[in-house]
Every structure is written in C-alpha cells, then in structure tokens.
Amino acid sequence: MHTAPSIEAASYQPPTWEAILAAHARIAPRIHRTPILTSISLNAMSGAQLFFKCENLQKTGSFKIRGASNAILSLTESEAARGIVTQSSGNHGAAVACAAAWRGVPAWIVMPNNASAVKAKAIEGYGGKIVFCDPTVTARKATCDRLQAETGAHLVHPYDDDRIIAGQATAAKELLEEIGDLDAVFAPVSGGGLLSGTCLGAKGIRAEVHVFGCEPARADDAYRSLASGTLQSQDSSDTIADGLRASLAPRTFAILRRHVDRILLVTEEEIISAARLVWERMKIIIEPSSAVAIAPLLNPGAVASLNLPKRPDGTAPRLGVIFSGGNVDLSALPWK
C-alpha cells in the first residue's frame, strides 16, 4: 500500500522484543489466548508431533485482530479521533472494524467490489463502513487516499507496519510459551505479516527454532522473492486460499530474508485435501489459507525432507503449525 513510510531494507530495524511484549500486554485483555490442539491421526500421517495454534478460534475468526488491535489501541487520542482507514478483502478488514469499535472510533474498509459477500457482512457486523472500489491496486490506493483526505482517518496497513507485525508475533509467542521445545514452526505467507511476526515471536523465545513459510504455488511471490533476493510482485493469484493473494512488502521481506528458513509450496489439491482432513479429524473449521500451513507436512517423507536437526531424545520432531483463520462460506465448501 501507499502511505507506510518507506524503509531502507539494510538498515531496517524490525520490532524489538520489548515492542512485542508491549503489544502482548496491550491486546491480551481483549483477545482470546487460543487453544493449542493436537491430533493423533495427523501425527501419524506426518510422522511428527504436531501442535496447532488455533487462531481460527480467535476473535473475528483470524489472527488479524492481534495486529489490528495492537495498532489501533496504541494510537494517541488525537491519532485515533477521526477513525481508521484500511484496505482489505477479508480478515484484516473485520479485525480493523472490531478494534476500531473497541476504541470507539469509525473504521472505513476499502474492499474490491468482487470481495465475498460473507466477508463484507462480517465487516458490517463489527460496524465497519465498507467502501467498494474496482479490484485493482490503483483503485484501492486512490480510494484509500480519498478517504484519508476526506475524513482525516488514520491508515493501518495490513502488514507493512511494525505495529501490525509486533501484534501478529504474539501468536507464535503464546505457542512457544506453552510448547517450549518446538523444533520448527509453520505459518502461511501472503503479505508476510503473520510469518514475519512468527519469526520474531518464536525466535524471541527459542533462538534455535526453525521457521517455515507455507505458500500456494499459484501465489508464490514470497518463494520467488526469497529465492531471487529481490522483492517480487504477484501478477496472478488464482488460489482457493483467498487470504494469501497479497505480496510481500519492504518490512516483511526484510524480516523474512533474515529469519525464515525456507518457503514450502503447495498445490490447490493439497490445500483442499488438507482442509478437509482437518475438518474431519480435528472438528475445527479452518479456511483454505490455514490449510496451507499443514499441507506441506502430510505427504510421506515430507517432514524428513526438511532436514531438521535430530532431537537429542530421539523422538519425532515437534512442530508448531499456526492455523491462521476460520472464515469460510459454509454454503460454498471447497469440496463436493
């Protein structure tokens, strides 16, 4: 997006551990400390000990409330007074609308006019004012700019924002606080707010933990960006994982270059199959974007191919998986 201050990647300082602690203290009274679930059958399929951090059970149905509420609750009175503006086609919009309501200020959510009716309804349910625009980067920017000019509202970018990244870091922080000896953590990657935060939150507690980003092959800009060392854009992003169609931004790219071990790509079929498996076996509703984080672990040999260091006690690897959200249209499931 457009108005986040540009950064110099080499000298960029990501949110500090102190900033993450402050974010957690700020948002903890408002959000759920989500449960960490396990599944014997998914353990058996993966050959690992899996620990699922269930942000699908978070308020607003996704982790996005962590970053949005950290950003909005940390504003000064005068910064917040004229409301919040953001652009989102889904979960970030609902989170901003919810956190703005907590703060008692209006929220304008710029949405592409092809966004899902279910997600628009959720945003309205939290009191957000939706402003539709054409589904192009140019139209979104112009609409956000116009709204800022008209209302004086404060912009909260979905991910290229240190307050957002620090908030998203609290999910992995909670995971590592409860399951301290994880060998690796897996999170989906889109704009990179969650994955950047996962790196900072997990490694802040256990420096040696590995962090993997999981991405649809059909929206593989993070994979290409890290492979090439240059921020790549996403031209087409025709994936069922509708939360993962955005591209990395300067801040998230800088953090991932330093901290992420690898990006794992998955096919559409693997995403749908993993989502259904989790619904059936774990009895929780995850959206396809969440399934992207477990899909790479379900094929035989997949965990072994990660080449994680052997555990001293000889047991199977202990892996954390962040289920990012659970917002789906129950009238249009991705399987027949």
Added chain:
Amino acid sequence: MHTAPSIEAASYQPPTWEAILAAHARIAPRIHRTPILTSISLNAMSGAQLFFKCENLQKTGSFKIRGASNAILSLTESEAARGIVTQSSGNHGAAVACAAAWRGVPAWIVMPNNASAVKAKAIEGYGGKIVFCDPTVTARKATCDRLQAETGAHLVHPYDDDRIIAGQATAAKELLEEIGDLDAVFAPVSGGGLLSGTCLGAKGIRAEVHVFGCEPARADDAYRSLASGTLQSQDSSDTIADGLRASLAPRTFAILRRHVDRILLVTEEEIISAARLVWERMKIIIEPSSAVAIAPLLNPGAVASLNLPKRPDGTAPRLGVIFSGGNVDLSALPWK
C-alpha cells in the same frame, strides 16, 4: 440393552464422587482435557455468559471415550482378555473400539445395517469389528447375545452402566473445575449417560448448580419419562440429531429423576439453525446432537424463562454448555 444387571430404582446408588475421581484419574492420561470456549456473539444472542465444553474436540470426536475408556481400562485382565462387545450406531462404537485398542483386546460393535457409512468407517479405523444386524431392538439384542456366547467378550452398555456414567461425569467435572461459579449446565439427553454424569460431575463440585437436559421434540422420551414419573420408550425417533435416538434406561432415569431440573425440547429447525450458527461463529464442527444443548438458549427471552436465581453481583447468568461431539458427514451437511 439386555445384560446390564437390573436395578431397584428406589435403592439404586449412583456412582459415588470417589468413583468419579477414580474414573478421572484412570482416563486422564489417555483423553484430551478439552478446551472451554466462549463466544461474544452467542453471549449477545442469549443474554448469558456461555462457556462451551468442547467434547467435539475429544479423542474419537465425542465424550463417549470418557465412559468407554473408564469401563474398559477398569476391567481385570481376565474380564478384558476375550475382548469387548457393544451395540452402537455411532460414537459409542468408535469409543469402545478405540479404548479396546488401548487395552490391546478386540472389540465387536453391533451396528444396525442402516447406520451411516462414515461412522462405520470410523469404527473400523480404530480397529473395531463391525457386525451388522437389522435395525430393531430384538435383532441387536440377539446379535449381542450371540457374540457374547461365541467370543466370551465383555459387554459394555452405552449408558446403563455405572462405569460409563462415572466416566461421562468427568466432562462436567472439568468444566466446573475451570469455571467454578456456573449457575447452570446444559447437556443433550439420549440414553442419559452424559446427562446423568453431568448431574453428578457438576453437582459434586457445586451443589447448587442447576442442570438442564436438552432433547429433540421428535425424540422426547426423557421429557415424557420425567413428566410422568415412569420410564417411557421411544417408538419413533426421526430427528437429525442422530446421537439422540436412544431412550433412558433404569440407572440414568433414576439419576435424572433426582438431579435434573428440567428437560428442554427443541425443534428440528432450531437444531439445524443452532448448529450452523456455531460452525459460523465459533469455527468448530459440532454434530446436530451437540447443537441440541445450545438451541434452547438462543431465542429471545429463553434464558429468562429458566427462572434461574439472580446472581449476587447482578451480572448475566453464567451457563455451561456441553458440546457432546463433532462427528458429521462433511459431504451431507444439514443445510443447503
């Protein structure tokens, strides 16, 4: 069913608190301590503070593993040696198969030949041997009798059994251990094992807590039994809540007569609507039988009509709801 020792209702002594403590100690290393979830939107709809004990997230996908594992793990070596037999069209069968596998002995599950393919597959997944029979009480009894005679297997009745009732009591015990000041607890009722256990488990921790049974109007034998004071049978049980088609038995009827406050009836439409609401808002999969326990609380004025004592602090009533299971066929959802 047929071979549980008959009881004299007036002199029947339900499982003691010590038996429930022993059951909990026996099964706790094997089962999940399931999370207790909350939902701001369901609180708003009900005008109460709701606490959901999520046995849909329990091993085997329902609370049934609590009773089945207590019964099977408490057998002597010689009692267990020749395996277990039971009859079930669903969750109890899966639980017995799972607990028998833990014990290392075979399990024969007598199922009606019109049972769902999904539930049969789950039982086979746990290693249970399915024996189909005609869907009549007579055929089930004859098949169980024959299997017992042929194999020497030990019968574990789905609910008319003190070991089962003591095991089911541990769900409400956990709920009250964590949320100590509940005003009332709501559980679905079918054969009455869960509801009996809920009475004992909840009132064992907080004597003044109210306990309500929730039942489909289309399978209202518990309602009729408690209203008439005589154990009533269920001739037709054409409800979408496929786990609630059984009828009370002597033990469960005796416990409910002493301890349950009231049975609340719900329509099929209320069940389906409540199930969908929970899927959408809470992002968890509950089966229709679970939805029966929340459906009576969602209509305006419903909670007020329960005439619960006012809380000293003037806050909204604090109500526990037991979500009994989450086993559904994802290819055949109850809504369009």
